[in-house]
Amino acid sequence: MKCSLASIVFMACTTCVWPFAHAKSLPLRELGAGAAVVSFPDYRGSDKQRNYVLPLPYVVYRGEMLQIDREKVRGLLFKTERMELDISVNGSVPVRSNNNPVRQGMPDLDPTLEIGPSLNYLLAQDSQRHKLALKLPLRAVIASDFHHARSAGVLANPQFDLDVSITQGWKLGLVAGTLFGDRRYHEYFYSVVPQYARAGRPAYDAPGGYSGAQFIAAASKRFDQFWVGAFIKYDNINHTAFGASPLIERRSNLAAGFGLPWVFTQSVQRVQATE
Numbered sequence: 001m002k003c004s005l006a007s008i009v010f011m012a013c014t015t016c017v018w019p020f021a022h023a024k025s026l027p028l029r030e031l032g033a034g035a036a037v038v039s040f041p042d043y044r045g046s047d048k049q050r051n052y053v054l055p056l057p058y059v060v061y062r063g064e065m066l067q068i069d070r071e072k073v074r075g076l077l078f079k080t081e082r083m084e085l086d087i088s089v090n091g092s093v094p095v096r097s098n099n100n101p102v103r104q105g106m107p108d109l110d111p112t113l114e115i116g117p118s119l120n121y122l123l124a125q126d127s128q129r130h131k132l133a134l135k136l137p138l139r140a141v142i143a144s145d146f147h148h149a150r151s152a153g154v155l156a157n158p159q160f161d162l163d164v165s166i167t168q169g170w171k172l173g174l175v176a177g178t179l180f181g182d183r184r185y186h187e188y189f190y191s192v193v194p195q196y197a198r199a200g201r202p203a204y205d206a207p208g209g210y211s212g213a214q215f216i217a218a219a220s221k222r223f224d225q226f227w228v229g230a231f232i233k234y235d236n237i238n239h240t241a242f243g244a245s246p247l248i249e250r251r252s253n254l255a256a257g258f259g260l261p262w263v264f265t266q267s268v269q270r271v272q273a274t275e
Helices: 005-011 183-190
Strands: 024-027 029-041 049-062 066-068 073-079 083-092 112-126 130-144 149-156 159-165 171-181 209-222 227-236 252-266 270-273
Touching: 049 252, 083 130, 112 149, 130 183, 149 183, 183 209
Parallel strands: none
Antiparallel strands: 024 270, 029 049, 029 252, 049 066, 066 073, 073 083, 083 112, 112 130, 130 149, 130 159, 149 171, 159 171, 171 209, 209 227, 227 252
16 A cells, blocks of 8 residues: 555544534545645654655545545444544655765665554543544554565554534644554664664664654644645654664654645535534
8 A cells, every 4th residue: 555645644633533513414525636735854853854845635435434534544443432443544754864964874764654453432522522532553564665565563652632623614633642663663763783883873773662752733624625734743752762773863853734635526425424
């Protein structure tokens, strides 16, 4: 499965899976396209920040078992009134090591795709105003240059997710969580094998364990023929298992993005669903 940088950006803004309000009649499918402006560090702990202007596809499918929207692709595996088991997807951007001083001479970092189950439990909900959920995703990480793919470990990301319906159709999402990676995941980003060691960059073997904390704020609104959304994400890697890596230049990072796709077609078939 190929995951574009634009889709990775807005997966970071994922909101809870339970609706704000009662279901209403909406198109089964919607298609559109637009643009996104985003800013990312090369990797968590890097001092290098990259800015991108990207095409942003808008795909919505409101199926019973498969749901695709501007926030994520969700394959529903199990559901009760308060609990759901679905498929969680995320990823990371590619990094050319020769453009990053602390990685000079090392192999490039291929983009990664993270995919796996997520158990989501609804903690509280006001159907008109807010919902709070605990989400427990566990994802396998695959690194690929789109010619060859290899395993890059496993990542767990328990998080609290608060969605608030504010004024005039605007929605606000707030996410706070921690990350835990196995040895292979941390090795991929933070290890330095002996053949790439040099002055100021000693060999380092990253262990598994605590991988830091993340805080995300996202806002969005659907207008008649277009959708607008923005996010900001703060990463903190203090006290992580790989904290001694010579590839770490800072203990916190910010990422941000803004997207504006135009919705140009909708299916005639309609289903009972929520925005």
